[in-house]
Amino acid sequence: MKILVCVSKTPDTTTKITFNGAGTELDTNGVQYIMNPYDEWYALVRALELKEALGGTVTLINVGTDANDTVIRKGLAIGADGAVRINIDPKSAIQVASQIAAHAREENYDLVLTGKETIDYNGSEVGSMIAEYLDLPFVSYVMKLDLNGNVAHIERDIEGGAEEVEVTLPAVISAAKGLAEQRIPNMKGIMMAKSKPLKIVEPTSADDWAVVVNYTLPPAKSSVKMIAPENMDELVRLLHEEAKVI
Amino acid sequence: MVLIFADNQKGHFKKSAFEAVTYGNKIAQLLGTDTVALVLGTVNGAEELGVYGASKVYHVADASLDQFDSQVYTAVIAAAAQQLGATVVVINHSSTGKSLLGRLAVRLQAGSVAGVNTLPTVDGGFRVKKGVFSGKAIAEYEISSPVKVLSLMGNSLQPVASGTAATVETLNVTVPASKVTVKAVHRVEGTVPLPEAELVVSAGRGLKGPENWGMVEDLAAALGATTACSRPVADVGWRPHHEHVGQTGIAIRPNLYIALGISGAIQHLAGVNSSKTIVVINKDPEAPFFKAADYGVVGDVFDVIPRLTEAVKKYKHS
Numbered sequence: 020m021k022i023l024v025c026v027s028k029t030p031d032t033t034t035k036i037t038f039n040g041a042g043t044e045l046d047t048n049g050v051q052y053i054m055n056p057y058d059e060w061y062a063l064v065r066a067l068e069l070k071e072a073l074g075g076t077v078t079l080i081n082v083g084t085d086a087n088d089t090v091i092r093k094g095l096a097i098g099a100d101g102a103v104r105i106n107i108d109p110k111s112a113i114q115v116a117s118q119i120a121a122h123a124r125e126e127n128y129d130l131v132l133t134g135k136e137t138i139d140y141n142g143s144e145v146g147s148m149i150a151e152y153l154d155l156p157f158v159s160y161v162m163k164l165d166l167n168g169n170v171a172h173i174e175r176d177i178e179g180g181a182e183e184v185e186v187t188l189p190a191v192i193s194a195a196k197g198l199a200e201q202r203i204p205n206m207k208g209i210m211m212a213k214s215k216p217l218k219i220v221e222p223t224s225a226d227d228w229a230v231v232v233n234y235t236l237p238p239a240k241s242s243v244k245m246i247a248p249e250n251m252d253e254l255v256r257l258l259h260e261e262a263k264v265i
Numbered sequence: 266m267v268l269i270f271a272d273n274q275k276g277h278f279k280k281s282a283f284e285a286v287t288y289g290n291k292i293a294q295l296l297g298t299d300t301v302a303l304v305l306g307t308v309n310g311a312e313e314l315g316v317y318g319a320s321k322v323y324h325v326a327d328a329s330l331d332q333f334d335s336q337v338y339t340a341v342i343a344a345a346a347q348q349l350g351a352t353v354v355v356i357n358h359s360s361t362g363k364s365l366l367g368r369l370a371v372r373l374q375a376g377s378v379a380g381v382n383t384l385p386t387v388d389g390g391f392r393v394k395k396g397v398f399s400g401k402a403i404a405e406y407e408i409s410s411p412v413k414v415l416s417l418m419g420n421s422l423q424p425v426a427s428g429t430a431a432t433v434e435t436l437n438v439t440v441p442a443s444k445v446t447v448k449a450v451h452r453v454e455g456t457v458p459l460p461e462a463e464l465v466v467s468a469g470r471g472l473k474g475p476e477n478w479g480m481v482e483d484l485a486a487a488l489g490a491t492t493a494c495s496r497p498v499a500d501v502g503w504r505p506h507h508e509h510v511g512q513t514g515i516a517i518r519p520n521l522y523i524a525l526g527i528s529g530a531i532q533h534l535a536g537v538n539s540s541k542t543i544v545v546i547n548k549d550p551e552a553p554f555f556k557a558a559d560y561g562v563v564g565d566v567f568d569v570i571p572r573l574t575e576a577v578k579k580y581k582h583s
C-alpha cells in the first residue's frame with residue numbers, strides 16, 4: 020500500500036487574526052501555527068494504521084516554503100516514512116492541487132488522503148481538485164475507511180446522517196473526525212524524524228484563477244442585551260420583534 | 266448564462282436548491298444574462314425551480330445519477346455547462362457540493378470560491394466574499410478566468426419566489442460509468458439536518474447528563490428547531506456525533522442559535538459565530554460565550570429552559 024498524505028499548516032484557532040494596513044495580507048506576527056488538525060489527527064494516523072496492517076509506505080506532501088518544515092517534521096515524527104515539499108508559497112487551492120497532482124502522477128499512489136478542509140480557508144477544495152487532475156474517484160468527509168484488497172469500504176458524513184460507499188483504489192479520500200485517534204509523537208519518533216528524507220521539489224507552472232484581493236474583519240457585535248431569567252416572555256418578544264428570527 | 270446545479274434528495278428539491286437558484290438569478294441580473302437550472306437523475310417537481318428565477322430547467326434523467334459520485338456528476342455538470350455556454354456555475358456548499366466544487370474548477374478551467382455568502386460585484390472584475398479563519402475574518406476573492414464556479418453557503422439568503430413554473434427540457438449528455446458504489450444511506454428522518462437548520466437549540470456540559478436532554482428537545486420542538494451540542498457532550502456519548510458543532514464538528518450559520526450550559530470556548534465559537542442571532546443561557550455571568558451573544562440570560566438551565574419553552578408555546582398560540 021503506497022499512501023500519500025497531504026498536510027497543510029494553519030494558524031491555531033485560538034490565534035488572534037489581524038491583517039497588514041492595506042488588508043491584503045495576514046499579519047503573521049505572533050501567529051501560532053499548527054498542522055491542520057484533519058490532516059494530522061485523521062488522515063495521517065489512518066494512513067499509518069493501514070500501513071501497519073498491510074505494509075507499504077506513507078509519504079507526506081506539502082506545498083509551501085521552508086517555513087512549513089517544522090510542521091512536516093512533526094508528521095515524520097508521528098510516523099510517516101518520508102516527505103516531499105513543493106517549494107512555492109501557494110496563493111490558491113488550485114495551485115496547491117496542481118502541484119500535488121504533478122507529483123502524484125509520477126508516483127502511482129494507491130491512496131491519496133487529505134483533510135476534509137483546512138481550518139483557515141475552509142475551502143474543502145484541494146482533495147477534489149487533485150482527484151480531477153488525476154481522473155480518480157474522490158470520496159469526501161470519510162469517518163471510516165477499511166480496505167479489503169483494493170476495495171475501500173467507507174462511511175462518509177452527509178447532512179444529518181451517513182452514507183456507506185465502496186470504491187476501488189486508486190482513489191482520493193478526505194478525512195473527517197472519527198477516522199482515527201490523534202497520536203502524540205514520542206521522543207524516539209522525534210529523533211528518527213531528523214534523519215527521514217524531506218525532498219524539496221521546485222514547482223511546475225501552476226494554474227491560478229481565483230486569489231484573495233483583500234481581507235476585512237467582521238463588524239463588531241453590538242453588546243449583549245441581558246434578560247432576567249424570570250422574564251422569558253420578554254426574550255421571546257425580542258426574538259420575534261427585534262431580531263425577527265421567530 | 267448562469268447555470269445552477271440544483272441538487273435533490275430522493276428526487277425532491279429542498280430549500281437549499283431554491284436558495285441556490287435565487288442566488289444564481291441575482292448574479293444573472295447583475296451580469297444581464299439568463300438563469301437556468303440543471304437537475305440530475307429521477308426527480309419530481311423540477312418546474313418549481315422556475316418560481317425562484319430559473320427561466321428553464323435542463324434535466325439529465327439517467328437513473329444511474331440517483332447515486333452520487335463526484336467524478337460522474339462533475340463530467341455531467343461540466344458537459345452541460347459547456348454545451349449551454351454557462352459563464353457562472355452555482356452549486357450548494359453541501360456535502361455533495363463540497364465534493365464537486367474543486368473538480369468542476371479543474372474540469373472547466375475555472376476559478377472557484379467555496380462557501381460564498383454574499384453577492385459578487387462585477388464592475389471592473391468579478392469579486393466575491395466568504396468567511397475565513399473560522400468566521401474571524403472575511404476574504405474578498407477576484408476570479409480572473411472566463412468561467413467561474415461558486416458554492417453557496419447554506420442560509421446565506423432567503424429564497425425569493427419571483428416567477429412561475431419553468432419548462433423542463435431533457436438534455437443529452439453522456440453519463441460515464443461510476444467507480445463508486447453507494448451501499449446505503451442512513452439519515453435521521455423527520456428533522457431538518459443541522460447544516461440546513463434556521464433555528465438551533467444547542468446544549469453543553471452544563472446539562473449534567475444525557476437524562477436531562479428531554480427539556481432541550483422540548484424547547485427545540487416548541488420552536489421547530491434542530492438540536493446540537495458541544496464537543497465534550499458528543500465525546501462522552503451523551504449525544505450523537507452528528508450534533509457536534511465547532512471547529513472539529515460542523516460549522517453552522519442559523520438565524521437563531523440558543524446555547525444552553527455551554528461556556529463558549531473559542532473552538533466552539535468557530536462553528537457557530539456566524540449565526541445571525543445568538544442567545545446564551547448560562548449560570549456563570551463570566552462565561553466567555555456572553556461576549557459573542559446578542560441576548561444573554563444568567564440563570565440555571567434547569568429553571569430557565571422549561572420557562573422559555575412555556576413562553577415559546579404561549580407565543581405560538583397567540
Ligand SMILES: Cc1cc2nc3c(=O)[nH]c(=O)nc-3n(C[C@H](O)[C@H](O)[C@H](O)COP(=O)(O)OP(=O)(O)OC[C@H]3O[C@@H](n4cnc5c(N)ncnc54)[C@H](O)[C@@H]3O)c2cc1C
Nearest residue numbers: 469470471495496511512513514526527528530532548566
Ligand atoms: C483542538 C480542539 C478542538 C475543539 N473542537 C471543539 C468543537 O468543535 N466544538 C466544541 O464544542 N468544543 C471543541 N473543543 C473543546 C472546547 O475547547 C471546550 O472544551 C468545549 O467546547 C466545552 O464544552 P462545554 O461548553 O459544553 O463545557 P464546559 O466548558 O464545561 O462549560 C459548561 C458551561 O455550563 C455552565 N453551567 C453549568 N451548570 C449550569 C447550569 N445548571 N445552568 C446554566 N449553566 C450551567 C457553566 O457555567 C459552563 O459555562 C475543542 C478543543 C480543542 C483543544
Ligand SMILES: Nc1ncnc2c1ncn2[C@@H]1O[C@H](COP(=O)(O)O)[C@@H](O)[C@H]1O
Nearest residue numbers: 025027082133134136137142143144145
Ligand atoms: N499547502 C498545502 N499543502 C499540502 N496539502 C494541502 C495544502 N493545503 C491544503 N492541503 C490539503 O487539502 C485539504 C483541504 O484543504 P482546503 O481545500 O484548503 O480546505 C487539507 O486538509 C490538506 O490535506
